[in-house]
Amino acid sequence: MESNQHNDLEPSKDDLPLRANTNHILVRHYVLDLSVDFQTEVIGGSIVLFLEPCKRADRTEEFDSASPSQKGSRNSLNVYESEKAKEITTSHGPEIMVLQGNKNVPCEDVSKDFTLILDCCDLSVSKVEEVNVCTVSQLRELLKVDHVATDSSQDSFGLVQRLISIPSARWRQQQDLYLQCSRAQAASQTEPLLFHTDQWSLQIRKKGVCSPHAFPRTLRIWYETKPTGGSVRWTKDQDGRCCVYTMGSPINNRALFPCQEPPVAMSTWRARVKAPCEYTVLMSGENQDVPLPDETGFLHWDYYVTMPMPASTFTIAVGKWQEVKSLLCNSEEGKSEVPCTKLDHRNFDYSGSWPENQSSKKQSPHNKEEDSKTDEETFCAHVDYPCRFTHKASVTQVVIPHRVFAPSCHLNKAESILLPLLPFCLAAAYSVLGTHPFSRLDVLIVPSGFSSLGMASPHIIFLSQSVLAGDRILCGTRLCHEIAHSWFGLAIGARDWTEEWISEGFATYLEAVFWAKIQQSKMGTAENEEQKQLKALLHWRRLKDELENSEEELQVLRPNKDTTGEVSESGASIVKHALNPGKPFMQVHYLKDFLQMFLDTFPALQRQGLTLECVYSNWLDTPGVPKWLGEASSTWSHSPPVTQVTQEVVKWMHLSCGARKGTKRKRARPKVIFKESKWLNLIYKEERKWVYGPSYSSPKHHRDTSALIQILQLNPWQLVLLLEFLLEENELSASCLSLLQTTYKLRNQDAEVKHRWCELVIKHKYASAYRDVEDFLFHDQAMGVYLYGELMVQEDGRQQALARRCLSAIRDDMDQSARKIVEEMIL
Template sequence: MAKPADPSSVANADVFEPTHYHCDFDIVFEEKRVSGTERLTVKKRVEHEANELVLDSHDIDVKQILVDDDGIPLKFDIRPFTKYGSALHISLPESLRRRDELTLVITFVAGSGNAFDWLKKEQTAGKKLPYLYTQGQSVLNRTFFPCFDSPAVKSTWSATVKIAAEFNVVMSASHWTPSVKLPDGRLEYRFDMKISVPVYLVALAAGDIVSAPIGPRSRVWTEPCMLDKAQNEFDGVTEEYIKTGERLFGPYVWDRYDLLVMPPSFPYGGMENPCLTFVTPTLLVGDRSLTDVVMHEISHSWFGNLVTNGSWSEFYLNEGFTMYAQRRICTELLGKDYTCLEAATGIALLKRDLEHLEPNLTRLRVILSPDVDPDDTYCETPYEKGFCFVSYLRSLTDSDETFDAFLRAYVQKFQYKSVLSDDLFKFFFEYFPHLKGVESTEGFEFSRWLDTPGSPPYYPDLSAGESLTKPAEKLAAYWLGKLPEEEKPDVGALEKWPTYQKLHFLDQLLVEVSVPAQTLATLATTYPFISGTHNAEIRLRWSQITIKGNYTDDFFNVKAFLLSQGKQKYTIPIYRELVNGSAEAKKLALEAYEETKNLIHAQVRERIERLLDDMKK
């Protein structure tokens, strides 16, 4: 099994393991402050004496640490570790060094770290109340509360939250207790997560939040002004996705599956916080065409949340398996042809990413050190190259159903645990002993998959989707002037195509060095439903195409898209094109950033600033 050693964490998880966190949080919006009292119970892993407990902590003001049962104060100090973390060293007196288990009470004040996104009411959809949400992945929850901030370490947790009565609070917990009114008029909420999880999956949101049912074990939460739209988008399909996942991968163990539609600044398409997935409002397009994001986040219920990568260096164990699981669910519900079409758009994203990523980030097993912030390694590699690797493993077996059975057994074997690639490979050959030796097949060595930078050695066969991909490719060839007039396709057919077929068409334009601005002007006139769409996936690609072609007449649309949302997957590629584009594009990059820098998440802001700094050199 995965060892707790983690270059991104300074906690001494080789000596202690947490068994439960309980935190009492008090949220004060006016001061952007979260006061906390944490009761941390740990068990000793070693037989010898332990002189100190070391926790991950960053941008937290630790006030006091006591021994829970007798109130003895403990000495502590905070030491440097990395730019994204500090080490909280807690000295243990001789009377505690031989204890197998102890509970500490840590009093602290937080709220300024990168786990927190405090939004003014003007930054919300309803503009009624300010809003707070936390984001833990990858290593941000060390700014939320002192902890073992490593995916290799799992524990149960519980929390109470005190807050002013006008706010509602939700958390990523399996059990929620109705709020109670306190003597001072505020409300107190109680949450319990009874399943062990790594701390990056602890999440909180507070604001003007209401909910509606979308299935027998699911609700959607959002601001009131978006509730009807969100309910219509997700009602029914959520349970359909869960049931299909259960049939393929085993029982859904988390009791509830709720969705929280976030404010526009949320940096991800979705964050798989257990029992309460956070999703971007860009999914609310009215036709359910982007609900595959929910399919993806539900798939994390087995791959990522239940079986977790033991190190951020092997993030593909979360995301590559989840991409494969998502596409298995998609195949079962929407057919092989549509799934292959969707997968083709993912592979296209990977190929574009590989053009500019540094070599280390194109490995499945990224080289990490304390100097490398895991959040800086975010890219398509663990998702799509990881999907290619899992698809390769599937190709070694005789059918989808055989590999489904393996995945069920894999989940059963490693549920509630964290794993490394060695654990996966060992179990793979235990399950398929007749395949022993394929790990050394020339050109497809498992070590090459994990450690060699660049393109995957294998791409899955997507030919089943050609009835959808070929027309899109032919139409793109026509617009690029690569078809004779007598082979002209039906130019108007595009309007009736499903979203992913439109995306595949745009992907063919995007691989060109540039499409002439005059051609883009004609495209915009011919296809106003492309240039004027509210669908974020289409807007991303159209924005990239217009920047590369320097179609300045549409730059106002690019800017509007950047102002409307803060999703990392959309924002970073657009800025990358802008800073490498014309003088007008570079100017737009500076203008857009100046207008959005206080609205977007800190993670995204830091990445944009690096791109702008490189542009100015």
């Protein structure tokens, strides 16, 4: 049951508490058995946790024996907020604990009882029970135990510890035993488990158990999600059919299942999901599952992972998705690869469908150790799991097996644009970073209300429908960006949530590197480098805009200095600004941890004055951008692609000036004021001759739009820059805007170009193109939030009515954070 939610810890409305006591005990494996109900919009079932006390958890016994005045109430939590660390003690008053038999009893003195604290939110927990793993005969055989020990609880401790410690070479056996244990009966003749839920946590204890080492090692929790829970999104796809998916919420998965949220809590998992037979279940599992029907007509989908990952990486999407069929396996490019249906990262000794849930029925769970190892010198420094980097077949796999799913209305675009790009992006990533960390990849086009262009999880990427429009550059670079997250953000993650955007910096950099690799066959090295400089200039301009519109506290790595991200004795902490709905729309990306290694590798740089302290001072611990970077970035403005754009700006400004009617003032040359144009005076004379010819001095000729006799072909990045430059101009005529749209076919360009076009339309109140703005707000919700603000700030009645009309039409389909931001702008 839930109680006293109004008294829960709320250090700041924007800060997110992490309550799990990960310094005391860790979840090593989850087994989920869930059903999806689209009528009630509820996911319900059970989750089994396999626990291991931390080696340093013996400190807990000392903590538990401390006096109440020393440690505060049972629910006290040390968190760090503001400029310094401080303890915040919360009291829930007379609590009600819940027995596994659902009988409410008054909470007794629990000052000496150990409490397992799990992160959760918006979950209805009905029962928590201890699982008797001693009844699993194959697990007992693992320890070669011929009889039941006198102390069966201690016997179960040893069994679970041995199960957790099975070496990765026997991962199949371990997975099978985890599954068998999860189905074992509840322990009897033991003290029942008590549990309590508040706004941010599930707390479980066993009367008389005073340390994590004596706490039960296997628990089963029965629960249901709530339709309003923030971890999953119940909505309709672009075909109007029901679907649900994890949406990358600020609270991650704690409204999907009780878990340990901090990134240090690494675990494996296995999940069985029951859904109606017409639905497809996609998950972030290693295997490509083939579902099995049950007696009710539903399908069971089984997924699992053997690589320990944070609970936040667990991903699910259930909908009437359709697979985009590929001919890539038969293409010339794929001839060197094993057919997609046969590929796998562990010796390729089973089919790509890999229905592991049935494998245990067909063969003994005791499999021989995996072979095909690389040279003995090859090793990794991570914890033991079946690592792809130690198998030759995986190390040489340039393109991993991949699939694309989409609603039926987007199948053709996904087939013509997205699917052909995937193998090139995967191959480019391999050429730069080497072995793919994950064995396969699904890509799903998610509903229009998705809040970003893409989101990467292990083995699955969500993409917005916005990437399917226009030129392939946006789709390709976004794919490259999300694939880069396989290395930076997933296989390698931030130490804690205060460094959550470190991976974003790597992915942003690598997307340009990967895309340059793909473009090598189409352009020379020099041209490729010029395009990278063009992209760098766009990133630089965007960063400057974000800095101008971001709070200073969001521009530093650790807003609370040394206390940021610190944890209490139990492992609990808070995440600054995690619940700030505006944070995803004002992201200042930064890098940090690689700096020390970089300087250690190249010590000469330190002798030249580049020190870690200097970088921290200039970049990470103070807001704004160092002045020298702004000066250095000016070189990007002089690259040939940018020069072409700046020349086009002058042409369009001449045209806009010449098209204006009804004024008798002297027509001087147009005042071009965009920021990168100071040096354009040198080319002005040649430009006006180019545009208007020798008769430039004739005033009548200024009004002749047909004089614009030549327009350069610009790629999407150049178009974005052109429109950004034009956005800095105070005036553009309606006829100029009309010709601009028809010349470059802006309505058919990618979402980045269309976004700038909509900004121009709004700024200059070009009513003939308001329909373009409306379409963008409907179909490109991942990028539309900023436009709502522009529509309102213009203080134009027609534009404000347009904003309100669009919000009213799509409010129910919008991402929660995006909707909150827009409502604050409009309502």
